[in-house]
Amino acid sequence: MSSILDILSALCLAGGGFFCLVGGIGLLRMPDFYTRMHAGSVIETLGAGLILLGLMFQAGLTLVTVKLAMVGLLIFFASPTASHALARAAMLRNMPRLAPPVVQSGERSSKP
Amino acid sequence: MLAAAILALLVTVALALVRAALGPTVFDRLQAANSIGTCAMLLLALFGFFGGRPEFLDLALVYGLLNVIGVIAVLKFFRQGNLGDRGAPATASDRQG
Numbered sequence: 001m002s003s004i005l006d007i008l009s010a011l012c013l014a015g016g017g018f019f020c021l022v023g024g025i026g027l028l029r030m031p032d033f034y035t036r037m038h039a040g041s042v043i044e045t046l047g048a049g050l051i052l053l054g055l056m057f058q059a060g061l062t063l064v065t066v067k068l069a070m071v072g073l074l075i076f077f078a079s080p081t082a083s084h085a086l087a088r089a090a091m092l093r094n095m096p097r098l099a100p101p102v103v104q105s106g107e108r109s110s111k112p
Numbered sequence: 113m114l115a116a117a118i119l120a121l122l123v124t125v126a127l128a129l130v131r132a133a134l135g136p137t138v139f140d141r142l143q144a145a146n147s148i149g150t151c152a153m154l155l156l157a158l159f160g161f162f163g164g165r166p167e168f169l170d171l172a173l174v175y176g177l178l179n180v181i182g183v184i185a186v187l188k189f190f191r192q193g194n195l196g197d198r199g200a201p202a203t204a205s206d207r208q209g
Contacts, residue, residue: 010113017120020151024124027131027147033139036131040147043124051117051154055161067169071153071176078180082146085187090139 005057012054020047033095037087044079048072114162118155125151142186149179 019042026039052072059065125148132144153172160168 013113013117016154017117020124020154021120023147024127027144028127033137033143036140037143040128040143043147044150047124048150048154051121051158054113054117055157058161059166064166064169067166067173068157071157071169071172074173074176074180075150075153078176079146079150082180082183082187085184086139086142086146089187090137093139095137095139 005060009054009057012050012057016047016050016052016054019043019050023047032097033090034087034097037083041079041083044075044083048075048079114158118158118162121151121155121158125155142183146179146183149175149183153179 023040023043026042027036030036030039049072052068052075056065056068059068128144128147128151132141132148135141135144153176156168156172156175160166160172
């Protein structure tokens with residue numbers, strides 16, 4: 001029984017580490033800010049989820065599992081909020097995309 | 113396997129640091145900082161298990177809360193104006209949303 005839990009934990013930890021690496025490489029090599037954000041969100045969903053699941057398999061039914069679930073809930077709710085705020089702020093600041101939709105020709109005066 | 117996951121997370125933090133150093137705009141740096149914060153939470157949890165002291169999870173919780181509050185506060189600031197960043201577009205003050 002414990003060996004099965006150990007194997008499951010090792011698989012989850014290896015998968016989480018792999019997805020974190022993929023997210024880091026994508027964060028470095030993607031050509032655009034929005035695609036970089038897309039790659040970076042792999043770390044916060046699959047990487048964090050699998051690593052926390054693997055640690056839960058190691059901890060068993062204790063208070064440590066409850067704390068791990070709290071960390072997972074915090075990441076689950078907070079990191080999409082931060083990503084949304086980041087993308088919205090970038091859109092409002094006219095961040096250039098890969099295929100720019102409209103090249104702004106004349107710069108308007110900033111007075112309302 | 114804990115050591116392998118810790119190594120993978122350390123490499124991820126290094127890659128995100130390179131992106132934060134190279135990032136042409138301030139949003140790239142913020143995205144990299146957010147990823148580093150998430151990786152630091154996971155690293156704290158993994159180090160706690162690696163050393164046999166899972167009490168480090170409390171530190172991970174506090175670190176996650178600080179990370180989220182920091183990112184959202186900095187974004188609230190950057191929606192108003194820039195800090196003279198070279199890559200930041202200059203025509204942002206006419207679109208308030």
